[in-house]
Amino acid sequence: MLQKPRGTIDILPDKSVMWQKVETILRETAATHGYGEIRLPTFEVSELYKRGVGDTSDVVQKEMYSFYDNDGRSLSLRPEGTAGVVRSVIENSLTSGAMPLPVYYLISCFRYEKPEAGRSREFYQFGAELFGAEQPCADADIILFVADIFKKLGIKDISLEINSIGCKHCRPIYNKALHEYFEARRSELCDTCLSRIDSNPLRILDCKSPICSAIAENAPKTIDYLCPECAEHFNELKSLLDAAGADYKVNPSIVRGLDYYRRTVFEFVSTAIGSQSTICGGGRYDGLVEELGGPAISGIGFAMGLTRIMLALEAQGMVEKPQTADIYFAPMDKKALTFSFTMAQKLYDMGIRADFDKVGRSLKAQMKYADKTGAKYVAVIGETEIESGEIKLKSMADSTETVVSLDAEVIAKAIGKI
């Protein structure tokens, strides 16, 4: 038997109802906060991620699904959404329109990671990006947009952690301190981190090897090396979060795994879903639009993993049941089948979920089927019903029966649908 590739998931109809509910809340909350949807290609030229996400990041070095197309171009399945959004914003000159520019996306992403609960190779993200807003109030506003989403989704046991990782002015000084720290522990680092000591020592801080992460724990912290402007930006962000009554913790260890971040970084972490506990991550990436060939416009955004949201909702016992038929018609013969079939078409037209026997089951088997699939009402149609023009509507909840005429409007009214 052929099986799905390792690290992918099948979302079956009994689970997809919950996904749809979550997606609706995400889209509605995005609209409330003024974000419009952007839909982009699933693959981009590999160069975009090398320059955007950073060629010393784990994502680019180890996790991309890259391939050559028939014309020999190197393409990659998107490992995340931000780089593609920035590419599109530049390519479509969106930066020359009204600013700031808020966009959101609901996408699948691909990373060759070790699969476990909450971590897969194809996964789903809801993300948002805000271009052209440099003030700390933009940082606070987008963080509270995420908090609003979690509130609307009803997710509890989730906490906000923030940090600042400096800008192009203070980062070199911090990098020097990091370089010195790791240089002294060179012999203990893994091969990948060894190659990062000179090129990008910050990336050693999110290495997943247990030895490197233990060494990284005592490394210098970005927050102690911020320039006055970055320190002021961070302080203002904290004041605004305080003013909004938001709960948060400063976690100086957050550096995020992608190279484009500057200044504010943040994560929303759940205590209910196991080791892959970061449901949402984001931050500011001033400089990325310019780096990818656009104007000097700032950016800030976040992305949250949908699988992790589902895990959190399931951990709270929240389940969404699939919809069942409002009415099931059980025909006793061929003529009755035609009546059932046409009645179902009329009810579909009225937006009512109707069903009827499509496989030629016996009446007993049809009743069993209606019960098993959770139909709310059942109506048997035979010669008597067709002749009298009346059917008995049986409520499956309490077995009561009501006689009504065989007419779509009357049936719809009787089952409480109009």
Ligand code: HAM
């Ligand atoms: P990220 O932290 O790499 O950030 O991913 C964001 C979220 O996607 C994570 O917090 C997690 O919930 C989910 N996620 C990541 N990898 C996996 C995986 N292998 N399996 C399941 N879920 C996963 C970004 O992608 C940035 N683009 C976020 C951003 C937007 N920053 C600024 N704008």
